[in-house]
Amino acid sequence: xxxxADVARTLIAKGALLHxxxxxxxxxxxxxxxxxxxxVVEVLLFNGADPNYSGGVGDRPLHLASSKGSLKxxxxxxxxxxxxxxxxxxxxxxxxxxxxxxxxxxxxxxxxKLGPRPQEAIAKTNVYGDTPLHTSCYAGRLDTTKKLxxxxxxxxxxxxxxxxxxxxxxxxxxGKSIELVAFLLKQPGVDANYQGQDGHTALHSACYHxxxxxxxxxxENGADQSLTARAVSNVVAxxxxxxxxxxxxxxxxxxxxxxxxxxxxxxCGFESSLRPSFFFGFSVLYI
Numbered sequence: 068x069x070x071x072a073d074v075a076r077t078l079i080a081k082g083a084l085l086h087x088x089x090x091x092x093x094x095x096x097x098x099x100x101x102x103x104x105x106x107v108v109e110v111l112l113f114n115g116a117d118p119n120y121s122g123g124v125g126d127r128p129l130h131l132a133s134s135k136g137s138l139k140x141x142x143x144x145x146x147x148x149x150x151x152x153x154x155x156x157x158x159x160x161x162x163x164x165x166x167x168x169x170x171x172x173x174x175x176x177x178x179x180k181l182g183p184r185p186q187e188a189i190a191k192t193n194v195y196g197d198t199p200l201h202t203s204c205y206a207g208r209l210d211t212t213k214k215l216x217x218x219x220x221x222x223x224x225x226x227x228x229x230x231x232x233x234x235x236x237x238x239x240x241x242g243k244s245i246e247l248v249a250f251l252l253k254q255p256g257v258d259a260n261y262q263g264q265d266g267h268t269a270l271h272s273a274c275y276h277x278x279x280x281x282x283x284x285x286x287e288n289g290a291d292q293s294l295t296a297r298a299v300s301n302v303v304a305x306x307x308x309x310x311x312x313x314x315x316x317x318x319x320x321x322x323x324x325x326x327x328x329x330x331x332x333x334x335c336g337f338e339s340s341l342r343p344s345f346f347f348g349f350s351v352l353y354i
Contacts, residue, residue, distance in 0.1 A: 072106035075099075085116045092123030100128040105139050118149035125155035134164040138172050151177050151188070158193030166203040166211050174211050178218060189219030196228030204234040207243025209250060221255050231263025232272070239269040239285070242278030252288055259290045266297035 075095075079085070086094050096116040099107040108128075112118065119127055129149040132140040141161075145151065151161045165173045181188050192198055200223050203211040212234070216224065227233055232240065235251045248269075251257055262268055270290040273281040286292065 072110045075107050075110045079110070079114050085111065085114060086120060092121075094120050094122075094128075096120065096128050097122055097126070097131060100131045100137070100140055100144075101135065103135060103137050103140070105137065105143070108140050108143055112143060112147050118144045118147050119153060122155075124157070127153055127155070127161075129153070129161045130155055130159065130164050133161040133170075133173055133177065134168060136168055136170040136173065138170065138176065141173050141176055145176070145180050151180050152191075154191075154193070157195070158191075160188065160191060160199070162188055162191075162199040163193060163197070163202050166199040166208065166215065167206040169208070171208075171210050171214075174214060178214065185218050186220060186223075189215050190223050190226070192226070192228070195230070196226070198223055198226055198234075200224070200234045201226070201228055201232070201237050204237035204247065204251070205241045207238070207241055207247055209244055209247045212247060213250065216254060221257075224251070224254055224257055225261075227263050231265040231267060233261065233263065235259075235261070235269045236263060236267070236272050239273040239278065239281055240276060242273060242276055242281055245280050245284055248281055248284060259285055259288055260294060262294060262296075266295060268294050270294075271296060 083095075085096075088094060089098070093101070094116065096108065096111045096118070097120070099111060118129065121127060127149070129141065129144045129151060132144060154160050162174070162177050165177055177188075178185050189199055197205075200212065200215045200219065203215060224234055228237075235248070235257055238244065238247045238251055252259055259270070260268055268290065270282065270285045270292060271294075273285060
């Protein structure tokens, strides 16, 4: 991926198709965005490349730029009409991706683009029930979490994903920031002993994953170690490949608690454990 703007101009002038797809259904704009070639992105957009073109799993150039931390590319895409509310096949928006990263300026830019009422975007869930606040907490991003709570309101703090985890559970599952856990516990309505649908508390999450300092902090701040988890009957979202080779969402009933390790595997990585390697096109699962 050379990223040479002059070469891109020449190819376009010679009739190169802006929206030709490679084997993972990426356009040239997807590729330039993924590899951080900002000058090429400018050339492609100037010549009419669609900033909202969908890749093979619904991934848009804005999703890639947000996850890769390219502030200039995010700005360029938004300036020409990239829609920050568009989601990929798993329901992730650009804000979901940006909230996982250390690139707070991109989160700020996306929130600014959302206008005076960003609550809908902050409360938007993906197929796993995660809001951008969940993804921020799984990644241990204190500053981003503060922004999302301030703009989205405290109501989003009680949202459970399909793994029965609120943002507090998420922060304790990942164990990446005790300061984040402390901040969440200070918010109105957040209860250290809140039990998700399957009965597990933030203390269960921290204990299972061995986050000793967070366990100690929770116990010092009212966590009840006598509470028990329970089996429940509900549905869980899974992704699978159908007969046409396409990713599809399947809802399956579950009669027992999803194992904590499976929850952790699926939620704490930057990519879902059920999502394929999106760039190289292999059927690789992150497990």
